[in-house]
Amino acid sequence: MKTADHAAQVRNGSTVDPGSRAARLGDLSQRVPPPRIADVWLFPPLPQVEDSSEFLLFTSILENGGRALYSARMVPANGTPPHQVVVEHGRAPADRVPGLVAGLQRRLGQPNPARHVSIDGDGARWEAFVEQSREADAAD
Structure with missing residues (x-):
């Protein structure tokens, strides 16, 4: 979601909104390598929170097969300038994560389900997701 509050940066001759998906x-991939990213959920802005933006929930693959x-x-x-804050909330077995996400969605009272993107540690899936996000950002 782009707003006037988001400062634009110029990179390689093009304008990049640091708040764009x-x-x-790109920031997330600097913090957690894409081969460790299992899933991403895109939650819409919270209507009851002023200045709320889309937030992301994601999991990383742990050595024991669990998820952070x-x-x-x-x-x-x-x-x-606005910036992204990433917080680890805990660790769980991989099969428990969908239930945790469903519980979060119920507590938030979101009428529409969060969009789920399965990455499964696949670099090509990650790159396709990033490219789709660039295209969506350009369309906004």
Whole structure:
């Protein structure tokens, strides 16, 4: 979601909104290597929270096959440009994650389900997801 509050950066001669989904995914891939990303859920902005933006929930693949569960959201910083904050919320067996996500969605009261993207540690899936996000960002 683009707003006037999001400062634009110029990279390679083109304008990149640091709050765009593609930029946010690029930031995530710097924090967690795509071969470790299992799933991404895209939650719409929360209508009851002012200045809310789409937030991401994602899992990384642990050595034991379990998943670490993270959230990523844009936050306004007093006097600085908005930036993405990534927080690890816990770890769980892979088969428990869908239930955790469904419970979160119920608590948030979202009428529409979060969009789920399965990456499964596949670099090609990750790149396709990032490219789809760039195209969606350009269309906005």
